[in-house]
Amino acid sequence: MITASSTTIWLVIFGLAAGTYLIRFSFLGLLDGDKMPLWMSRHLKFVGVAVMPGIAAPAVIWPDATGGELDLARLLAAAAALGIGMWRRSVLASVLAGLITLYLALYLFG
Amino acid sequence: MSNATFSTKRAFLLGYRDALPFFLIVVPFGTLFGVVGTEAGLTLAQTMAFSTLVVAGASQFTAVAMMIEHAPTAIVVFAAIAVNLRMVMYSAALVPHFGRAPLGMRALLSYFLIDQTFAIATNKYAEVPGMSINQKMAYFSGAFWFMMPVWIVATYLGATFGSAIPPEYSLDFAVPICFLALSAPAMRNFAFFMAGVTSIVMTLVLIFVPFKLGLIIAAVIAMIVGVQTENWMERRKP
Numbered sequence: 001m002i003t004a005s006s007t008t009i010w011l012v013i014f015g016l017a018a019g020t021y022l023i024r025f026s027f028l029g030l031l032d033g034d035k036m037p038l039w040m041s042r043h044l045k046f047v048g049v050a051v052m053p054g055i056a057a058p059a060v061i062w063p064d065a066t067g068g069e070l071d072l073a074r075l076l077a078a079a080a081a082l083g084i085g086m087w088r089r090s091v092l093a094s095v096l097a098g099l100i101t102l103y104l105a106l107y108l109f110g
Numbered sequence: 111m112s113n114a115t116f117s118t119k120r121a122f123l124l125g126y127r128d129a130l131p132f133f134l135i136v137v138p139f140g141t142l143f144g145v146v147g148t149e150a151g152l153t154l155a156q157t158m159a160f161s162t163l164v165v166a167g168a169s170q171f172t173a174v175a176m177m178i179e180h181a182p183t184a185i186v187v188f189a190a191i192a193v194n195l196r197m198v199m200y201s202a203a204l205v206p207h208f209g210r211a212p213l214g215m216r217a218l219l220s221y222f223l224i225d226q227t228f229a230i231a232t233n234k235y236a237e238v239p240g241m242s243i244n245q246k247m248a249y250f251s252g253a254f255w256f257m258m259p260v261w262i263v264a265t266y267l268g269a270t271f272g273s274a275i276p277p278e279y280s281l282d283f284a285v286p287i288c289f290l291a292l293s294a295p296a297m298r299n300f301a302f303f304m305a306g307v308t309s310i311v312m313t314l315v316l317i318f319v320p321f322k323l324g325l326i327i328a329a330v331i332a333m334i335v336g337v338q339t340e341n342w343m344e345r346r347k348p
Contacts, residue, residue, distance in 0.1 A: 001150060001178065002151040002174070002178055009152065011183060012173055012186050012190075013156060013160055013163060013164070015183075015187040015191075016160075016164050016173055016190045017164045019187065019190075021221065023201070024197050024201055024221070025201065025220040026198050026202075027198065027201040027202040028216045028220050028223075029213070029217065029220065031205050032209070034206050034207070036206065042340070043333040044202055044203040044333070047203040047329070048233070048292070048293055049293050049296050049305045049306040050305050050306075050328075050330075050332035050333045051309065051329045052229065052289040052290075053289065053309045054310060054328050054332070055225075055286075056287075056290045056293075057313045058313065058314065059285065060286050061314060063282065064282055065277065073280075074286075077287065081290040082294050085295050086303075088295075089295045089298075091131050091291050094291035094295065095132075095134055098287035098290065102280060102287070106280060
């Protein structure tokens with residue numbers, strides 16, 4: 001239970017909202033025009049694949065729902081989402097493959 | 111579609127359409143935040159303010175969890191902001207696409223910048239060369255205007271009815287599936303694949319780094335691996 005005062009809670013909300021917004025605005029706000037050094041844009045091309053698999057990875061290997069125990073159903077679901085997503089080049093196919101594999105594997109082994 | 115010959119309105123609708131699959135992800139995640147927020151003692155207004163003003167689920171959960179543990183206010187804000195640090199890189203990566211838009215427009219698009227809009231938009235821009243800046247902005251906005259209302263309504267339903275989707279549905283796993291689904295279609299060649307593998311391995315190796323900063327370090331290494339792999343592929347070409 002949160003025991004902080006209402007003022008403190010609002011301070012957290014506005015502080016987090018402002019900080020997060022400034023992070024989003026950072027480069028878009030500071031740089032004027034679309035020119036940047038070539039080495040920088042070459043690296044930034046990879047931002048999506050450099051960040052997002054890393055967000056998923058710990059939750060796949062140490063799932064909260066199993067108390068951090070490696071879980072076959074979740075491992076298979078992640079492999080399906082990744083594999084089908086790469087093969088079909090489609091977000092929808094990837095989401096569906098992941099969820100269907102998860103439920104099927106949980107039903108079969110879980 | 112090799113050439114971008116569609117209207118701005120069509121670009122908006124394409125973005126809206128391409129965001130539709132996230133309905134399956136955002137509903138459980140938003141509902142859960144609504145439940146967790148109100149159960150922790152937040153008022154409805156506070157819970158809704160989190161989702162509308164912050165618009166970044168993981169950091170919202172972090173803030174609520176740390177307030178439950180009575181962490182000092184400054185630490186709560188700092189730790190939750192740290193969760194969103196990856197968006198600095200998103201912001202930089204969008205400069206080549208939105209950099210020539212007026213400052214006010216860039217300020218608005220920054221509010222629209224979430225994982226899903228970033229991933230599907232940058233993927234679209236890579237697949238359809240020659241999109242105009244207006245088409246790019248419309249596509250990005252279209253994706254946001256699907257995501258945002260669903261996120262808000264889901265938070266509201268969770269906060270009001272107070273029942274999360276039961277754990278036996280295992281929707282805890284919707285979030286990792288979401289991020290895999292966002293990145294898998296972007297692995298368009300060996301260099302992108304190697305960057306993705308590096309991201310996974312390095313994040314796991316650096317899991318001990320506090321404030322989830324291991325993710326950021328892993329991302330920087332993964333981008334370098336991507337570029338180096340690309341150089342290597344260039345050199346191998348006959």
